Amino acid sequence: MSIEKPTIEQPETNKARIILEVGAGLFPSPYGMSNKPDDNTRYIAIEPSQTKTKRLNAVLRHEERKDVIRARGEALPIASEKINEVILQNVIGDPRITEKEDDREGLETSLKDIISEIHRVLQDGGVVHIIETYTPNWQKPDDVRLLFEKNGFALTKKVVMKDPLETTGKTREQFKPFMRGEYVGIGSYLLEFTKLPAEHANETKS
Numbered sequence: 431m432s433i434e435k436p437t438i439e440q441p442e443t444n445k446a447r448i449i450l451e452v453g454a455g456l457f458p459s460p461y462g463m464s465n466k467p468d469d470n471t472r473y474i475a476i477e478p479s480q481t482k483t484k485r486l487n488a489v490l491r492h493e494e495r496k497d498v499i500r501a502r503g504e505a506l507p508i509a510s511e512k513i514n515e516v517i518l519q520n521v522i523g524d525p526r527i528t529e530k531e532d533d534r535e536g537l538e539t540s541l542k543d544i545i546s547e548i549h550r551v552l553q554d555g556g557v558v559h560i561i562e563t564y565t566p567n568w569q570k571p572d573d574v575r576l577l578f579e580k581n582g583f584a585l586t587k588k589v590v591m592k593d594p595l596e597t598t599g600k601t602r603e604q605f606k607p608f609m610r611g612e613y614v615g616i617g618s619y620l621l622e623f624t625k626l627p628a629e630h631a632n633e634t635k636s
């Protein structure tokens with residue numbers, strides 16, 4: 431699939447809140463959470479794989495307020511500043527999406543390009559949730575934080591699943607809304623970033 435400039439003015443909706451998931455795969459994150467999207471929320475799933483897009487459509491066939499779109503994170507077919515929240519769940523850790531030179535040989539995607547697209551489609555004050563439960567070892571949370579901070583975001587939340595021997599055991603509870611089964615293991619992390627208004631965007635750049 432070639433990467434093209436976004437042309438589709440998505441979404442055509444008057445819903446109050448729009449959640450965009452990039453790299454949804456077969457597990458649309460909000461539908462695994464305790465809070466399913468409510469009547470005032472629209473959910474848009476982006477997924478580049480043709481097979482997964484088809485299967486995801488089947489998974490969500492009974493849901494009304496959703497769009498499943500075959501596209502890449504680095505070329506989102508979404509008009510600018512339309513989105514309230516973005517979710518990337520087990521996507522940043524996908525070995526095809528990495529900034530590490532050694533790992534990039536023959537790979538298709540730059541995480542920086544995806545972050546820049548997310549920045550474009552989010553409203554000021556919009557939130558990005560990074561959830562890494564089963565692929566956390568490809569990108570460390572501090573590296574991800576730096577990338578977002580250099581691209582107009584501020585970190586607003588960070589939870590890392592530590593060795594249970596080092597913690598009270600409560601950390602696992604913090605993952606609960608995002609958990610499917612028992613995927614959360616040591617090294618799993620949640621990061622939340624907020625898009626800074628343009629006049630503050632340079633403040634976190636080093």
Ligand SMILES: C[S@@+](CC[C@H](N)C(=O)[O-])C[C@H]1O[C@@H](n2cnc3c(N)ncnc32)[C@H](O)[C@@H]1O
Pocket residue numbers: 452453454455456457476477478479482501502503504518519520521524526527539565
């Ligand atoms: C490890 S899977 C995670 C899927 C799902 N989010 C989950 O938690 O199970 C990574 C997903 O990222 C998708 N992906 C790979 N490259 C991508 C890109 N450039 N833009 C958006 N998604 C991408 C893959 O197709 C795959 O569905």
